[in-house]
Amino acid sequence: MKLGPVGDRSGLWVEGAVALFLVLFPSIFAAIGAGTDLATRILILGLFGLGVDLIFGFTGLLSFGQAAFFGSGGFITAYLLIHNIVTNSLAALAIGTIAAAIFGAVIGALALRQVGVYFAMLTLAFGQLFYFLDISPLRNFTGSENGLPGVPKPTIPLGATTLDFSSSIGTYVFVAALYFIGFVVARRIVRSPFGAVLRAILENPQRAAAVGHRVPRYKLVVFTIAAAYGGLAGGLLGMFQGYMPPEAFSIDQSGEIIVMTVIGGSGTLIGPLVGAGVWIYLRQELQNIDAIAGIWKLILGLVFILLITGFRRGIVGGIMALARRWRREG
Amino acid sequence: MSLNRERFLKTTAGAAAGVAAGASGMHIAFGADYSPIGTFPAGTQGDSVFLGLMCPLTGSYSADGEDLRRGYVLALEDLNNGTGVMGKIPSLAGKKGLLGKKVAYKIADSETNPNTAVQHATEFITQNKAIMISGGVATSEVIAMGKVAQQQKVLFMTGASGSNDTTGKDCQRYMFRSQCDAYMVAAAITPILAKALGTKRKAIYLTPDYSYGHSLANSMKEFTEKIGWTTVADVVAPFPSSDYSSYLTNIANSSADTFINIEFGNDGVASTKQAAQFGILKKMQLVVPNISTYFPDGVGSDIMGGVYGTQEWFYRLADIYPLSKVFFDEYEKKFPGIIPRWTGHIAYTQVALWADAVARAKTFHPPTVIETLEAGHPIDLMLGTVHYRAGDHQLVRPVPVVVGKKHVDMANKEDWFKIVDVVPADKVMQPLAGTSCKMPSYT
């Protein structure tokens, strides 16, 4: 059986490399003149993207509605913390994540009745449904277009003392720890027998069904897991910036996370993080060039089209392909 | 004046006297020993200070963002050269830059998205050591950045934001808002409406279903009902919408004689065009309490003629206020062929108010600058004499009420309005007790 592109040889070197990277990331960013908060934001999107990669990169399901989970997990976590219904950051995150997973299971059960473009359109429409629910009928909970300000920074009560993550680097550590757990879990999933079935579905759903896999169930489970990743990332977003914005539900958010995943390289797990980093860093830097300023998005759009057309594997996928060739030749 | 003297006394009398003075909020720092806070003094040690500016250059408010951007560019150029309106402000006159330093800046695209606005604001603060940030064209962006400013202890002069919340429940010690809020708009326009349309009108509202929409509609109802108008109905439409036919059907077939359209931005344009097609504007007087920046361009003078509303600023105020004339002329020189809109005015005003406070405080130290702003020292700007109010950080300012011109009366293609009145601040400000602002602390 063909295994995925992520390190075929077992061992923990990938996890180790990611952990090392997470430790060094703020310093790397400082060296190129970017801040810790930007690194934290990239990790949050990278975490969100892990879920997108699981369904798209490993299972072939392109969802344009992931913002529904990013938003609902985020708003539930934010609401609980702001109103002191739950004071423990981790508990609030857990509830937001589980809620997003439940929404994922429900939407998945409906949307996964379809495949391909039909599925993409459906998820897009469900994403919009959540957006409109957030803005109008649920405005008393969500703050409508103004969102929810005042989300407290993460803390963990530890016996007599409380671990406080409110500083910039503290929030980074908190998010990085959760990203790392999220990454390890995602990697365990794709390397498990479950992951093997997902790849079988990616390559040929009919054959996967023919050999006896219950394809719909597998799809539903992975879709639910992806929703949970979205919910967790959304909860972190609110804590990180002290504010939960309605734009978390927007169609642009759904589109952006896909763009990031594809630029970084789908089916690689680390791709979304790299994609988010490149996209956000470029967005920041392009704007500093006077001649570009307002047309940075046009330029990134063109780059994206070129990437899809010519370099389908994205940055990480491209590097890995190069590395494999180099190994063969060397 | 009194503030300067107070500071002078404190400086000379030393720490003990300063503590004894004990005036509210005066416990932070005094004299030349300003304790480090936010990006101070890190951001002030070179020969320049840095401003981080956020303008939506993409997304649904990109035109407004572009206007905002031009306002900042002009303001900073004037500030660094001692020219234009900046050169006419007593504390800044005859000086280049601020406290002997050049004021550098960068402008980032906030994409009409609070996430992006926060991202850029944070980068400007942590990486560029921005001593002040400014910008945003939607209340959501502004509230989000206000939160960042309060956390990071960096001053934030808002861009465009008309919601009562900005200086109400979401007010921040480090955030100051110059645009008039919904309450002020309603307070300003209602007497004019009474005079022009009488006191026996039956009004129907089209309100976008979000907090700004409701606060403006409620303020309008409150004020117009006081002068004897009746409210036939408040038709609430979801936000955002592009088709208003269901709501307009109800409005067209109602008994109202006045149509008050609260919709804003592109929603305002779409709903008004559709109302015209429904024949509503023939049957009813249109009132648009807060006319968005590019609203007239979208609906055209055929619809604009005779429409009552307010403008945060309009270039024709140059006929009334000498500094508006200076601003307009300088802007024309810098950006030939482009007439500034009110978002550009906000940008310039906010930079000017901050620069004046810094110059008078003689320091960039944020709490001291805040105290200086809160002291309410009157300053002459493009809308005459204005000052900040300590309790909620709302600019105490007049509100221009306008009526749309018919095509034949327009002197040029952007001469959309006749200024009916500029309602003075004391007639429009919401009493402080009525706001829900609980001002957070300095630290």
Next chain:
Amino acid sequence: MIEAQLLNGVALGSILALVALGLTIIFGLLGLVNFAHGAFFMVGAYAGWIVYTQTGSFVLGVATALVFAFIVGIVVERVLIRFYYKRPPEDQILVTFGLNIVLVETVRAIFGGKTQLVPSPSWGQGAVQIADFVYPQYRLEVVGIVALTLAVMWLILFKTRLGLIVRAGIDDALIVNILGINVNRTFMLVFALGVAVAGLSGIIDAPIVAVYPDMGTDILVQSFVVVVIGGVGSFAGAILGGIVAGEIVSVTTAFAPDYGQVMLYVAMALVLILRPQGLLGVEGRA
């Protein structure tokens, strides 16, 4: 007043049907889902706006929008889309999504972000009295224009040689090729035809909505819903889906404004549960 709301549904639905038709032509015949459809809608509105403003003739504006969008369609197909027929649908979605960004930002770079003025045409300004309510004349005319366009499209696709080749080419491109017919050119024409319909919808809708670079986003999503409800790739489905969607939004908003948009998506979910291929779709397409 319910008659008025039903009429609103038809007027709203007819525009949706036209936009969805362009989408469904491209998808049904080329198997390509076009996420840039909203941008083509916007491009049509801008092209029409320029000529309408310069000449004062709305009809000329409409003609320009149609022709310009058709040309844009041909260029885009030749430069980009034709490389994607053999790629997985996910790639097609991504590339058209990217194309959407590029088109929107190009228009913003040229014309700025401000709302442009597209007034109702001189022959569509009044409101007419129907039974006990007044109704905008232009909206009634839109229903007529859409009906006419749909009729023409039906004739092209089902009564001409081009339509025959197209439909045959979809079923079996190889055989058609062997018969000496240039399928490549046919595909190009089909794509351009779908884009032209989107552009036409844009200028027809322009006097009703705000004209600005991002104007296509909402309509794109709504036309997806229409296609899903009506059945992917079905000509009649696009029309029925459009009317059904229009009626759902109009009637719901009349009673519960908060849920107007929400109900649209609920309806879509219901259709999927009860009839996954859409109201008029054929099982197995998609």
